[in-house]
Amino acid sequence: MDERKRSSSPLLFLVLLFAVLHLPGAPRCATAASNPRMLFLVKPDPIVLRDHGGELLTGNVTVNILYYGRFAPAQRAIVADFVRSLSAADVPHPRVANVAPSVASWWRATSLYRGGGARIRLGRQQQLMTLDEKQRSLSPENFTAMARRAGHHRGGAITAVLTAANVRVSSFCASRCGVHDHAKAGAHGKTRFAFLWAGNPAQQCPGQCAWPFHRAPAQTAGAPPLVPPNGDVGVDGLVISLAALLAGTVTNPYGDGYYQGEREAPLEAATACAGIFGSGAYPGYPGKLLKDRATGASYNAVGLGGRKYLLPALWDPTTSQCRTLG
Ligand SMILES: *[C@@H]1O[C@H](CO)[C@@H](O)[C@H](O)[C@H]1NC(C)=O
């Protein structure tokens, strides 16, 4: 819980709203679970992310990935296919044709923001495989240096640093599942680059950062956790964080785009809708989702090659509502 406040560069983080939503919610959840419709009697305050007018990431944007620590090839494929699917043309997959919304249709919510959104391309992927004890312990400050060293910032790219399950990051799990931020680069610090970090929570806090594929920390009863669409609680959870952070990065890359609340602890495109994945969601219930008949896995979007994902709701600036797929 080392929450160092930095004045020079705002640390924009993905607040762990799941835990907040669950902890005090036990009686309310019980009521809601017995009669979900009750929730509609209480109209929630509309969430409004104010447009602060700063530069957004639009046009062609490359996402480069730095896998920090061991990710199996199958795990990297889950992540890479997700990023590749974001701006892919909608090609119906024979097995899921007309059944599920595409990952690209999920990402299109970001094109409703000023500037028309970003067309994402997967760029370089690197992996730092063998880490000594010291290298397995990081603070968010390390990611700035890593992103800069990787040189990924050239040409309007986002660097995504993804840490393996055994890498400890201060504040990971305690208050966040990942962060996005920006830093200055270039000879005179004139150019800026955006970067993000998300961790594989499998060993450290699956209940917080891989919900609903794992029980929330305070949850002792109720529905069992959902089966993750790619069979990997940690990486399917990581994709939820990555998806949320990418949406936050393009719509609020430099801390003066779309957000609600404090600049240092903003609610952004996805965090404003934390815990919501499908229609009818309420605290502790992710909402109505699709189910894979063969595996029992829950998902709400399909990417290239028919790969399934569970992606968070995004705030829609045209309706001021959280937009769910399907
Ligand atoms: C973006 O990429 C597409 C496809 O590669 C290309 O046709 C287009 O010209 C690019 N746009 C810009 C502004 O660079």
Ligand SMILES: *[C@@H]1O[C@H](CO)[C@@H](O)[C@H](O)[C@H]1NC(C)=O
């Ligand atoms: C993380 O940052 C600290 C402080 O700058 C530094 O001492 C440490 O070597 C960095 N760790 C890695 C793995 O880069």
